[in-house]
Amino acid sequence: MTGAPRWASLLLCLLQSTSGRPRLAPPQNVTLLSWDFSVYLTWLPGPGNPQNMTYFVAYQSSATPKQWRRVKKCAGTKELQCSLMCLEKQDLCNKFKGRVRAVSPRARSPWVESKSMDYFFEVEPAPPILVFTRTDEILSVNATYQLPHCMPQPDLSYEVYFWKEGTGNEVRNPFHAPRLGPLPHSPTKPQCSSPSKESLLQEAFPAYPS
Structure with a gap:
């Protein structure tokens, strides 16, 4: 009977290691940038992540601070930037921010948020x-x-x-x-x-x- 607790502990450890989904390193330097009257969420790959990364992006308006909306055009993108202009139900009169996560076939990263942007005070105009x-x-x-x-x-x-x-x-x-x-x-x-x-x-x- 002395071996029973040992086997129970080993089984519990195995269950804990397989029950949660593996985590990837989160994207780095997540930033909102503006040029030519547009706004882009940009980021760098997380260190040590595999090559077959895709990314999912969402944005949040200050008018609805508890609600994140998916950016459909950037769902599963392999690019390291996503345009946050002219999105569904977006109101440029309110501050907004973005977030991004990395996803692979077997793992995903935590979400990483950018700082908020006040569009009409921070937008970079295009040259005439x-x-x-x-x-x-x-x-x-x-x-x-x-x-x-x-x-x-x-x-x-x-x-x-x-x-x-x-x-x-x-x-x-x-x-x-x-x-x-x-x-x-x-x-x-x-x-x-x-x-x-x-x-x-x-x-x-x-x-x-x-």
């Missing part, structure tokens, strides 16, 4: 597209930018610099140019401010600055 039209005495510049289809019109303005080519002084006459006119917009777009899918700046300069 410039079109120049020159007459004998006037140089006209049209500047446009294209927004994601779900994004309300941000409060943007342009700073315009121009100078005469060949002069040693690069910036001749910097000035602020806030003349921004909204173009037609979609009525289904969420609105935190004046909505516009695309905005246009028009400004004219002397063709030959002194």
Whole structure:
């Protein structure tokens, strides 16, 4: 009978080791990054994980802090980034954050969360597209930018610099140019401010600055 407790302990140990699902190392450096008016959740693989990793992503809005929503387009992705723009039931007027976990055929990692982002205070704008039209005495510049289809019109303005080519002084006459006119917009777009899918700046300069 003295061997019974020993066998019972061994059996219990085996049951505990097989009952739980094996864990992978969690993704590293989970971060929300913004460029060109968009937001991406980025991460690095967990150390020591096998090569056949896939990842699952979810996001959470500050308006519903107890609810995580799956990002369907990134379910099972092998990439190390996921776009968090124009998601189902997403409201860019509220802060949000993302999380990611690694999954293999036999194991998965814990979720790892990013810090929250306040979109309209932290978004990185895209550079405008410039079109120049020159007459004998006037140089006209049209500047446009294209927004994601779900994004309300941000409060943007342009700073315009121009100078005469060949002069040693690069910036001749910097000035602020806030003349921004909204173009037609979609009525289904969420609105935190004046909505516009695309905005246009028009400004004219002397063709030959002194």
